[in-house]
Amino acid sequence: MNVFSKLGSDMVALWAKYGSVYLGGIGRTLGLAIIATFIGCLIGFLCGILTTIPCAKTDNAVKKFFLGLLRVIIRIYVEVFRGTPMILQAVFIFYGLPYFTSNAFKFTNLWAVAITVVSVNTGAYMAESVRGGIISVDPGQNEGAMAIGMTHWQTMINVILPQAFRNIIPQIGNNYIINVKDTSVMFIIGFSDFFAVHKGVAGATYLYFPSATIEMVGYLTLTLVASFLLRLLEKKIEGKSNYELVQKDALTPTAGNYTLKDKPKNPNKDEEGLK
Amino acid sequence: MSETILEIKHLSKNFGNHEVLKDIDFTVNKGDVTTVIGASGSGKSTLLRCINLLEIPTSGSIIFHGQDVTGRGIKPSVYRSKVGMVFQSFNLFSNMTVLKNCMIGQIKVLKRSPADAHRNAMKYLDKVGMSEYIKALPRQLSGGQKQRVAIARALAMEPEVLLFDEPTSALDPEMVGEVLDVMDKLAHEGTTMIVVTHEMAFARDVSNHVVYMNSGVICEHGTPGEIFGHPQKKETQDFLSRFRKG
Numbered sequence: 423m424n425v426f427s428k429l430g431s432d433m434v435a436l437w438a439k440y441g442s443v444y445l446g447g448i449g450r451t452l453g454l455a456i457i458a459t460f461i462g463c464l465i466g467f468l469c470g471i472l473t474t475i476p477c478a479k480t481d482n483a484v485k486k487f488f489l490g491l492l493r494v495i496i497r498i499y500v501e502v503f504r505g506t507p508m509i510l511q512a513v514f515i516f517y518g519l520p521y522f523t524s525n526a527f528k529f530t531n532l533w534a535v536a537i538t539v540v541s542v543n544t545g546a547y548m549a550e551s552v553r554g555g556i557i558s559v560d561p562g563q564n565e566g567a568m569a570i571g572m573t574h575w576q577t578m579i580n581v582i583l584p585q586a587f588r589n590i591i592p593q594i595g596n597n598y599i600i601n602v603k604d605t606s607v608m609f610i611i612g613f614s615d616f617f618a619v620h621k622g623v624a625g626a627t628y629l630y631f632p633s634a635t636i637e638m639v640g641y642l643t644l645t646l647v648a649s650f651l652l653r654l655l656e657k658k659i660e661g662k663s664n665y666e667l668v669q670k671d672a673l674t675p676t677a678g679n680y681t682l683k684d685k686p687k688n689p690n691k692d693e694e695g696l697k
Numbered sequence: 698m699s700e701t702i703l704e705i706k707h708l709s710k711n712f713g714n715h716e717v718l719k720d721i722d723f724t725v726n727k728g729d730v731t732t733v734i735g736a737s738g739s740g741k742s743t744l745l746r747c748i749n750l751l752e753i754p755t756s757g758s759i760i761f762h763g764q765d766v767t768g769r770g771i772k773p774s775v776y777r778s779k780v781g782m783v784f785q786s787f788n789l790f791s792n793m794t795v796l797k798n799c800m801i802g803q804i805k806v807l808k809r810s811p812a813d814a815h816r817n818a819m820k821y822l823d824k825v826g827m828s829e830y831i832k833a834l835p836r837q838l839s840g841g842q843k844q845r846v847a848i849a850r851a852l853a854m855e856p857e858v859l860l861f862d863e864p865t866s867a868l869d870p871e872m873v874g875e876v877l878d879v880m881d882k883l884a885h886e887g888t889t890m891i892v893v894t895h896e897m898a899f900a901r902d903v904s905n906h907v908v909y910m911n912s913g914v915i916c917e918h919g920t921p922g923e924i925f926g927h928p929q930k931k932e933t934q935d936f937l938s939r940f941r942k943g
């Protein structure tokens with residue numbers, strides 16, 4: 423028999439027997455990735471917004487001190503969590519916390535640990551993305567808002583963040599995809615995600631490649647659907663590519679029809695006039 | 698003599714040790730159209746940005762209706778809502794439609810109801826000939842159209858003074874006229890304006906007060922007739938002669 427049809431029939435057999443187990447794993451992986459990406463984005467936005475609060479020379483010393491302190495704390499958070507493997511962070515939080523506090527602090531819920539670790543990680547990456555997204559919005563947007571009297575926060579909420587959000591959608595997609603795959607390291611604390619299911623099934627049935635193929639298809643589905651949905655969101659935020667003119671009362675005179683009396687239309691070219 | 702709106706007194710601005718504005722003095726009365734002319738780098742934009750507190754003056758004062766706005770008595774955002782600004786690069790909010798651009802400040806800053814803000818936005822969009830385009834996004838408009846919307850956005854706040862920083866410099870020549878037409882119309886309606894411009898014909902024909910700046914100081918100022926007809930200073934004569942040659 424052809425290897426591929428053998429693979430196919432093994433996959434069908436595996437799915438018939440363990441389908442619900444695989445689906446359970448997919449559900450946990452998807453749930454963890456979505457929740458952690460969401461919370462991570464909130465953390466990232468919070469950090470990004472806090473680190474871009476303007477600090478003028480004229481501000482008072484207390485404000486300057488707190489803003490400075492805030493930036494240092496966020497900096498340390500970002501560097502520590504970006505710079506160490508998630509698997510070790512999970513070990514420290516799950517096993518280290520009770521060990522070092524002689525069981526005063528202890529996570530009993532695996533979901534709580536997994537969500538915390540993945541969210542905090544995503545947050546560290548997103549903090550930088552959001553800060554970059556905010557900084558990359560044209561400074562003219564901020565000046566335009568300031569010039570009509572909007573405050574920093576009004577400008578942030580109505581003008582800057584919507585544009586920054588649009589800019590970082592691809593990063594959100596990236597983080598989600600990384601989370602879908604990297605949550606597998608949570609096996610270290612006994613969290614049974616989609617990949618853990620594979621190890622269980624392959625161990626029990628010795629159908630290693632058929633199970634791995636099911637995993638591949640499953641992971642790809644999780645990521646492709648997300649990519650597609652994010653594209654849709656991007657399109658929606660982008661707005662319509664055309665617009666309708668709104669007809670109005672034809673009798674209203676407009677400035678567009680108004681021309682300067684006894685003056686050329688383009689005064690720039692008027693060389694004689696200055697003599 | 699009409700009411701004084703703005704008094705600039707001994708205004709100076711340094712960037713590091715670079716003195717960009719030195720001891721600037723001038724007064725703007727209600728209904729004045731002041732044009733500021735001068736070579737590139739002479740500090741015209743910096744002056745406007747100081748007047749709108751987008752830059753903090755190094756020293757001197759800006760008196761708005763008798764109150765020094767460089768002090769702590771008034772919040773910069775409150776003051777800015779009364780002094781509109783139109784930029785060379787438009788600076789329309791790219792995430793909002795034309796209509797929303799003209800409503801957001803009224804709603805958030807002036808706390809007007811959305812219905813009032815809408816009505817008012819339409820009034821000014823109509824004035825600049827852009828009311829058909831309320832559903833468009835800024836990137837879907839030509840430069841001249843964007844600038845007219847930017848003027849409507851500033852007008853919708855019903856400011857007491859409107860500042861223009863080279864509003865036509867980023868436009869293709871064929872669009873300069875439509876923006877100048879709007880500004881001319883506003884001038885005739887009695888809008889108080891300070892206009893930084895390289896459009897000498899506008900300075901000569903529309904404004905009633907011309908300020909010529911040269912390396913950070915007001916070199917000469919007066920009526921258009923005085924500045925264009927009988928410039929007193931050698932620098933002014935040289936500057937204007939460059940425009941005559943074209």
Ligand SMILES: Nc1ncnc2c1ncn2[C@@H]1O[C@H](COP(=O)(O)OP(=O)(O)OP(=O)(O)O)[C@@H](O)[C@H]1O
Binds near residue numbers: 712738743
């Ligand atoms: N943020 C800044 N930091 C340092 N120097 C600045 C800053 N803004 C302006 N300058 C300097 O101040 C001087 C005046 O600049 P300004 O933009 O006011 O000139 P301008 O008269 O508006 O020129 P233009 O006609 O080219 O617009 C220039 O030498 C410029 O380099």
Ligand SMILES: [Mg+2]
Binds near residue numbers: 741742743863
């Ligand atoms: Mg300038």
